[in-house]
Amino acid sequence: MKFMLDMHDKMRPLFEKGGKLEKLWPLFDAHDTFVFTPADTTHEGSHLRDAIDLKRVMITVIFALGPAILFGIWNAGHQHNLNAEGATAGILSDMMQGAWIVLPIIFVSYAAGGVWEVLFATVRRHEINEGFLVTGMLFPLTLPPTIPLWQVAVGISFGVVIGKEVFGGTGMNVLNPALTARAFLFFAYPVQMSGDAVWTAVDGFVGATPLSIAAATVEGSSVVEALTSAGYSFSSMLMGAIPGSIGETSALMALLGAGILLMTGIGSGRIMASMVVGALVMGTTLKLFGSSAFSDLPPHYHLVMGGFAFGCVFMATDPVSAAATARGQLIYGFLIGVIAVIVRTINPAYPEGVMLAILFMNVMAPLIDHYVLQAHIKSRAANRGLANA
Amino acid sequence: MLVDYINLALNQIFVENILLAFFLGMCSYLSQSRKMESATGLGVAVIFVLTLSCPMNWAIREFLLAKGALAWTGSESLAGLDLSFLGFICYIAVIASLVQLVELVIDRYFPALYTSLGIFLPLITVNCSILGASLFMEERGYKFGQSLVFGFSSGIGWFLAIVALAAIRKKIRYSHVPQGLRGLGMAFIVTGLMAFGFLAFSGIDLKTVTKKAPEPAAPAVEAPALEAPTIDIPSDLEDEDLEGEA
Numbered sequence: 203m204k205f206m207l208d209m210h211d212k213m214r215p216l217f218e219k220g221g222k223l224e225k226l227w228p229l230f231d232a233h234d235t236f237v238f239t240p241a242d243t244t245h246e247g248s249h250l251r252d253a254i255d256l257k258r259v260m261i262t263v264i265f266a267l268g269p270a271i272l273f274g275i276w277n278a279g280h281q282h283n284l285n286a287e288g289a290t291a292g293i294l295s296d297m298m299q300g301a302w303i304v305l306p307i308i309f310v311s312y313a314a315g316g317v318w319e320v321l322f323a324t325v326r327r328h329e330i331n332e333g334f335l336v337t338g339m340l341f342p343l344t345l346p347p348t349i350p351l352w353q354v355a356v357g358i359s360f361g362v363v364i365g366k367e368v369f370g371g372t373g374m375n376v377l378n379p380a381l382t383a384r385a386f387l388f389f390a391y392p393v394q395m396s397g398d399a400v401w402t403a404v405d406g407f408v409g410a411t412p413l414s415i416a417a418a419t420v421e422g423s424s425v426v427e428a429l430t431s432a433g434y435s436f437s438s439m440l441m442g443a444i445p446g447s448i449g450e451t452s453a454l455m456a457l458l459g460a461g462i463l464l465m466t467g468i469g470s471g472r473i474m475a476s477m478v479v480g481a482l483v484m485g486t487t488l489k490l491f492g493s494s495a496f497s498d499l500p501p502h503y504h505l506v507m508g509g510f511a512f513g514c515v516f517m518a519t520d521p522v523s524a525a526a527t528a529r530g531q532l533i534y535g536f537l538i539g540v541i542a543v544i545v546r547t548i549n550p551a552y553p554e555g556v557m558l559a560i561l562f563m564n565v566m567a568p569l570i571d572h573y574v575l576q577a578h579i580k581s582r583a584a585n586r587g588l589a590n591a
Numbered sequence: 592m593l594v595d596y597i598n599l600a601l602n603q604i605f606v607e608n609i610l611l612a613f614f615l616g617m618c619s620y621l622s623q624s625r626k627m628e629s630a631t632g633l634g635v636a637v638i639f640v641l642t643l644s645c646p647m648n649w650a651i652r653e654f655l656l657a658k659g660a661l662a663w664t665g666s667e668s669l670a671g672l673d674l675s676f677l678g679f680i681c682y683i684a685v686i687a688s689l690v691q692l693v694e695l696v697i698d699r700y701f702p703a704l705y706t707s708l709g710i711f712l713p714l715i716t717v718n719c720s721i722l723g724a725s726l727f728m729e730e731r732g733y734k735f736g737q738s739l740v741f742g743f744s745s746g747i748g749w750f751l752a753i754v755a756l757a758a759i760r761k762k763i764r765y766s767h768v769p770q771g772l773r774g775l776g777m778a779f780i781v782t783g784l785m786a787f788g789f790l791a792f793s794g795i796d797l798k799t800v801t802k803k804a805p806e807p808a809a810p811a812v813e814a815p816a817l818e819a820p821t822i823d824i825p826s827d828l829e830d831e832d833l834e835g836e837a
Binding site for chain 1: 755762769
């Protein structure tokens with residue numbers, strides 16, 4: 203380590219202002235902060251100021267994603283082995299197989315996104331930071347394991363460039379870049395992103411996800427029974443050893459991640475809680491008043507199906523694209539929950555609604571903040587008896 | 592009945608938002624979204640004009656212009672007339688006079704807003720979303736009640752879109768946006784991304800929940816039908832429409 207640090211410091215003048223490689227400073231800086239532990243703290247980006255560097259915040263998110271990543275890798279292999287060979291293989295073989303499927307996707311996401319990130323950082327002279335590590339990891343976790351690699355590259359390019367860099371980089375974006383990338387692929391290449399054949403990495407194997415089974419339940423029959431007969435119970439969906447996007451099947455792993463994010467104070471518990479409440483309220487309303495078979499689903503099932511838990515913990519709480527005011531966050535989370543359930547239950551075009559609900563509320567978040575602030579200003583003025591303030 | 596109206600209203604606000612699904616009325620939307628106040632003011636003005644112009648144009652069409660509409664006069668020769676070729680000019684005349692009215696009111700009671708809206712207030716006359724709404728109404732054969740709800744909710748949709756854009760532009764005001772994209776360029780990109788967000792609702796039909804769905808839900812879609820809502824603009828309209836936008 204000492205040897206590396208010496209080399210690193212020896213090269214520093216080359217990159218500093220006036221040095222030969224001055225233009226490549228962001229790269230040097232990235233190496234500096236990724237590998238060593240410099241004393242920098244953040245002054246801009248997703249928070250105004252803090253005692254820690256933005257990089258520490260982002261790396262904590264990566265740790266929180268850990269359980270979901272590992273489980274996703276295992277599950278991808280598990281599903282493959284289960285359906286290709288018809289028997290469960292050992293955990294080791296599942297992991298190996300899963301790594302074979304998932305790691306290329308993650309690698310392509312990082313490589314393609316990284317090229318854009320470095321290009322923009324170099325030309326525009328901002329720092330490269332772990333914000334991208336989070337985006338580049340969240341994005342593959344929302345994809346089906348059968349996704350063609352070139353689509354991964356196209357998607358992350360769109361997400362990083364249009365979703366983030368044109369706004370000026372980390373901390374400036376309006377929409378969550380990983381979700382922007384995901385939605386872009388969803389609308390551009392629906393065949394590879396939805397349907398029943400994409401969720402298991404075995405050619406020609408068709409395995410419906412709980413959501414598509416629920417949506418396909420015929421009028422008059424019970425949606426819970428339909429799920430049970432397909433092998434999905436509440437607990438199996440909570441555990442998540444089922445077909446689905448790489449990282450999102452297990453609500454339990456997302457819950458672990460939520461624990462880490464809440465303990466370190468990085469994720470907003472306010473958003474997570476209000477989103478769950480929103481989904482439960484809407485689920486109950488639909489159960490009481492709706493009449494399609496899907497709307498009869500017990501509300502708590504919505505929390506473990508599809509990408510709800512994952513989106514709730516890792517996507518909706520993105521501090522940049524979420525609402526910033528305390529009251530605004532409550533409204534924001536609540537509406538995401540409501541809209542997600544509405545879209546997945548009512549909209550025949552999309553089996554899953556969490557992603558689109560979060561994107562929609564990302565669009566509305568600044569407006570919510572604006573109105574919350576105006577209301578606050580008004581109530582303060584009223585309290586102090588200021589006229590026309 | 593009420594459910595149909597609510598369905599139509601939600602449809603106009605979220606699913607077929609006149610701005611973010613049809614991209615009508617872009618010019619004032621882009622130019623007046625720099626400040627929250629002017630965006631709100633213009634939004635309210637558009638709601639007002641749309642709410643009145645749609646039912647008024649409906650009445651004009653229903654009782655004066657459509658084929659056989661003049662039958663109520665009792666005269667044989669009038670009953671045979673088809674004056675629908677006068678549609679555009681009549682609609683525009685109604686819209687223009689409504690805008691005059693709005694202008695008088697705003698000038699009298701909100702002089703600051705009047706100054707900040709400037710030329711864009713009279714230009715509501717040629718705001719595509721307003722003439723567009725009247726033409727959609729005609730195309731889809733709405734009844735009176737529907738046209739009222741349709742106009743009002745289209746206006747709400749337009750209002751929502753412009754204030755959301757204004758809030759986003761306020762948020763990114765100090766962002767380090769590439770030089771060439773500052774201002775209008777960014778507004779276009781943000782508008783595109785907003786339309787992305789609104790896609791969440793495309794395809795939603797309240798009827799499927801509130802009434803007994805007649806057909807079993809289609810098995811999970813292989814490739815969801817994601818085509819944009821079809822825009823039926825008569826071909827002879829397009830030219831004038833573009834000129835109005837410019």
